[in-house]
Amino acid sequence: AQSVTQLGSHVSVSEGALVLLRCNYSSSVPPYLFWYVQYPNQGLQLLLKYTSAATLVKGINGFEAEFKKSETSFHLTKPSAHMSDAAEYFCAVRSRDDKIIFGKGTRLHILP
Amino acid sequence: GAVVSQHPSRVICKSGTSVKIECRSLDFQATTMFWYRQFPKQSLMLMATSNEGSKATYEQGVEKDKFLINHASLTLSTLTVTSAHPEDSSFYICSASSGTVTYEQYFGPGTRLTVT
Numbered sequence: 001a002q003s004v005t006q007l008g009s010h011v012s013v014s015e016g017a018l019v020l021l022r023c024n025y026s027s028s029v030p031p032y033l034f035w036y037v038q039y040p041n042q043g044l045q046l047l048l049k050y051t052s053a054a055t056l057v058k059g060i061n062g063f064e065a066e067f068k069k070s071e072t073s074f075h076l077t078k079p080s081a082h083m084s085d086a087a088e089y090f091c092a093v094r095s096r097d098d099k100i101i102f103g104k105g106t107r108l109h110i111l112p
Numbered sequence: 113g114a115v116v117s118q119h120p121s122r123v124i125c126k127s128g129t130s131v132k133i134e135c136r137s138l139d140f141q142a143t144t145m146f147w148y149r150q151f152p153k154q155s156l157m158l159m160a161t162s163n164e165g166s167k168a169t170y171e172q173g174v175e176k177d178k179f180l181i182n183h184a185s186l187t188l189s190t191l192t193v194t195s196a197h198p199e200d201s202s203f204y205i206c207s208a209s210s211g212t213v214t215y216e217q218y219f220g221p222g223t224r225l226t227v228t
Contacts, residue, residue, distance in 0.1 A: 042222060043221040098215050
């Protein structure tokens with residue numbers, strides 16, 4: 001079965017500091033992995049996706065993620081946090097029937 | 113491109129009444145639409161998948177008679193919560209897929225349902 005585990009339901013970083021949100025996956029098929037962002041009372045916006053091409057994936061808003069098969073990880077990073085990055089972030093994996101399975105989410109807080 | 117809208121964005125209804133939520137793909141044809149439910153501070157749970165012109169496929173544990181889904185056209189799907197109760201209060205999000213790969217989904221902005 002496919003699943004993702006996000007380590008840390010809340011992460012706080014200072015403005016300008018590195019953002020690192022952790023995601024580990026389990027998949028019985030070649031994994032397709034996604035990161036989504038959700039701002040309060042809004043839907044989800046795709047940040048980036050990995051679909052078996054380059055292992056380092058660059059997304060919108062300066063985010064990137066690296067697929068590491070040996071570690072079954074797909075951590076999300078951004079070199080310098082902005083206040084506007086405060087939101088809920090969801091890691092997700094493609095299921096066997098091509099649906100999306102979401103992690104429980106990580107709320108990112110940016111400290112001034 | 114690939115914009116999905118939902119209407120209404122917020123709705124308050126009384127217990128026992130029904131409420132309809134619309135999901136529209138504005139600039140593409142959505143062969144498949146999905147309905148998710150999100151409880152406060154939790155992840156999205158898939159409720160059902162609908163393909164244009166056919167019956168929706170519900171996930172285990174979702175009451176199909178309570179959550180009626182219609183996908184009458186390639187740009188519109190509706191979710192009707194029938195005989196709503198306070199425990200149905202939630203954030204409902206739809207998404208749409210335009211192709212054969214249904215993991216490529218575009219999400220609507222969500223609808224906040226409050227049942228009093």
